[in-house]
Amino acid sequence: MSIKKGSFIISIDLELAWGVWDKLNSQSIQKIIEYERKICSNLIKIFDENEIPVTWAVVAALLDSKNKMITDQNQKAWYAPDILEKILNSKMKHLIASHSYNHKEFDKCSKEQIDQDFEKSIHFFKLININPDVFVFPRNQVFHLDILKKYKFKTYRSVDKSWYKKVYMFNKQLGKISNLIDKIIPIKTNSVKPSVDKFGLIEMPTSILLLSKNGVRSLATNYSMFKKIKDGIDLAINRNECFHIWFHPSNFYFKTEKQFDLLKKTIEYVNFKRQQGLIDIKLLNEFN
Numbered sequence: 001m002s003i004k005k006g007s008f009i010i011s012i013d014l015e016l017a018w019g020v021w022d023k024l025n026s027q028s029i030q031k032i033i034e035y036e037r038k039i040c041s042n043l044i045k046i047f048d049e050n051e052i053p054v055t056w057a058v059v060a061a062l063l064d065s066k067n068k069m070i071t072d073q074n075q076k077a078w079y080a081p082d083i084l085e086k087i088l089n090s091k092m093k094h095l096i097a098s099h100s101y102n103h104k105e106f107d108k109c110s111k112e113q114i115d116q117d118f119e120k121s122i123h124f125f126k127l128i129n130i131n132p133d134v135f136v137f138p139r140n141q142v143f144h145l146d147i148l149k150k151y152k153f154k155t156y157r158s159v160d161k162s163w164y165k166k167v168y169m170f171n172k173q174l175g176k177i178s179n180l181i182d183k184i185i186p187i188k189t190n191s192v193k194p195s196v197d198k199f200g201l202i203e204m205p206t207s208i209l210l211l212s213k214n215g216v217r218s219l220a221t222n223y224s225m226f227k228k229i230k231d232g233i234d235l236a237i238n239r240n241e242c243f244h245i246w247f248h249p250s251n252f253y254f255k256t257e258k259q260f261d262l263l264k265k266t267i268e269y270v271n272f273k274r275q276q277g278l279i280d281i282k283l284l285n286e287f288n
């Protein structure tokens with residue numbers, strides 16, 4: 001499959017507490033309640049101002065008012081139809097992709113569990129008149145592709161095509177360290193391209209994650225990150241491929257302003273190239 005012009009994608013995993021359902025404490029719940037909505041509003045505003053359409057991969061349980069995690073104190077961490085409404089009412093026409101019903105890792109689930117997950121997510125997306133055909137796997141565990149096909153999905157996001165991913169397959173901890181080294185030293189970046197798998201599904205890898213800026217991760221400076229992103233955008237243009245950035249709103253919880261600076265700089269650069277007619281900004285369903 002070929003793309004005629006270079007392209008640029010942003011995909012965002014909207015999951016709130018569901019993304020970390022198995023590692024939560026009261027502090028992290030508080031952080032989600034305090035920050036997630038402000039960050040989403042700011043993202044939506046930046047995308048509107050700069051005319052950037054993005055793909056939001058949404059955990060469907062966020063639309064389920066009776067989901068089993070909700071209590072009186074924490075509702076805002078597990079239920080967020082208000083954020084969806086903001087996205088759908090924004091000036092830019094964004095794409096809603098499915099990020100499963102409740103963010104269970106697919107490699108740890110039976111076919112029956114996966115079937116139930118799809119039934120439920122489709123039901124809750126239908127409540128807001130959405131029928132997603134793009135899927136983003138929880139924790140990027142790409143499994144059960146046959147079931148994806150059965151539920152009529154067309155496209156899925158896969159993993160970063162970077163050297164550190166190979167280390168990650170070998171050892172998770174070493175992989176995490178290598179990911180950080182990869183972001184601290186502005187070495188090679190990757191443009192990506194879609195391919196068709198054996199089920200006829202379109203697989204779209206990612207280029208780079210906007211790492212959180214807490215702890216050792218803050219060693220990945222904006223200088224280094226922006227250099228990687230800029231080189232990656234240039235590479236996508238030269239090769240007629242795609243540069244695909246992904247993140248969660250929670251990647252903006254620490255050093256929020258700095259992270260927004262990096263995003264704005266990225267958008268400014270990509271818009272400069274777009275104005276020259278060199279690159280298109282696309283949604284994840286535009287490679288069918």
Ligand SMILES: [Zn+2]
Binds near residue numbers: 099
């Ligand atoms: Zn996720």
